[in-house]
Amino acid sequence: MEVVLFIHIMICLPEHVELDKLIDHIRKLCWEISDILKSYNQNIDNTKEFQRNLNIKNFETGPVTSADLKISKLIKRRISERYPSISWDFLSEEDKEDNFKKKFKSKWVWIIDPIDGTRDFIKQTGEYAVHIALWYQEAIILGFVLIPSKEELWISSCDTGTWCENKEQKIKKSICVNEKDINKLVIVTSKSHMHSKFSHLLENLNPLSVIGMGSVGYKIVSILNGDADVYISFSLPGGSSPKDWDMAAPSSIIEKAGGHITDSSGENLNFLDANFNQEGIIIASMNAKHKELCNRISLLEKFL
Numbered sequence: 001m002e003v004v005l006f007i008h009i010m011i012c013l014p015e016h017v018e019l020d021k022l023i024d025h026i027r028k029l030c031w032e033i034s035d036i037l038k039s040y041n042q043n044i045d046n047t048k049e050f051q052r053n054l055n056i057k058n059f060e061t062g063p064v065t066s067a068d069l070k071i072s073k074l075i076k077r078r079i080s081e082r083y084p085s086i087s088w089d090f091l092s093e094e095d096k097e098d099n100f101k102k103k104f105k106s107k108w109v110w111i112i113d114p115i116d117g118t119r120d121f122i123k124q125t126g127e128y129a130v131h132i133a134l135w136y137q138e139a140i141i142l143g144f145v146l147i148p149s150k151e152e153l154w155i156s157s158c159d160t161g162t163w164c165e166n167k168e169q170k171i172k173k174s175i176c177v178n179e180k181d182i183n184k185l186v187i188v189t190s191k192s193h194m195h196s197k198f199s200h201l202l203e204n205l206n207p208l209s210v211i212g213m214g215s216v217g218y219k220i221v222s223i224l225n226g227d228a229d230v231y232i233s234f235s236l237p238g239g240s241s242p243k244d245w246d247m248a249a250p251s252s253i254i255e256k257a258g259g260h261i262t263d264s265s266g267e268n269l270n271f272l273d274a275n276f277n278q279e280g281i282i283i284a285s286m287n288a289k290h291k292e293l294c295n296r297i298s299l300l301e302k303f304l
Contacts, residue, residue: 116217
């Protein structure tokens with residue numbers, strides 16, 4: 001079954017900021033970013049030359065490229081220039097240590113991941129995304145997930161739900177909702193954060209298949225497109241876990257499409273808590289049986 005769902009809730013923005021104009025501004029910014037990212041490998045046939053141009057640092061622990069830094073600065077600059085009288089706050093992955101010293105003074109915080117899936121950008125798999133989300137008083141009220149390799153821009157707002165556009169602003173995709181049983185699910189997971197407990201969990205779930213995939217945004221879009229059914233993230237205490245900038249925009253586009261992204265107890269995600277961690281088991285789906293899936297995973301988790 002394919003439907004596009006719209007959720008009508010009043011959205012609260014700073015005074016004199018109009019929703020349609022704000023969305024249009026971020027839309028144009030996203031396609032500008034897409035062009036910039038694609039420009040890095042134009043006229044370059046050699047992968048090693050492409051990677052040298054990125055000035056990669058910390059590849060093993062969490063790569064950062066010149067593109068990550070450039071896009072992060074561009075997003076903050078463009079929003080600040082367009083709305084000079086608004087005292088938004090910004091939380092970007094590339095602000096690194098400064099993030100943990102911040103005291104947010106505004107009710108509105110832009111949560112940004114300039115390139116989610118930097119390893120995939122470096123390896124040119126196409127499985128990377130740009131995340132831009134606007135948080136207001138404990139909720140994400142706007143979300144943008146750009147998939148440059150697919151030329152898809154997913155936009156969500158509390159007023160109008162979730163939709164996907166191409167560069168010409170034509171609606172590109174319907175959103176896929178399903179009611180599949182657990183053993184018929186295609187599950188997407190991280191390529192690089194698998195551990196023995198996660199492997200055992202997946203074995204006991206016994207889904208149709210498990211696919212390792214790059215960016216969180218890319219995985220969530222694969223669910224909205226109907227190419228996968230469920231995304232599961234499983235981080236151990238004290239281990240590596242997704243952060244707010246990984247989850248904020250993707251959570252918005254799936255929730256405002258009528259889907260779910262929760263912990264294994266079925267509780268929604270919180271943002272801007274200490275350390276910005278999204279720990280434990282996180283489950284995202286467009287499945288009408290999401291609660292049943294959470295219950296099954298929660299039960300299995302006790303025996304891992």
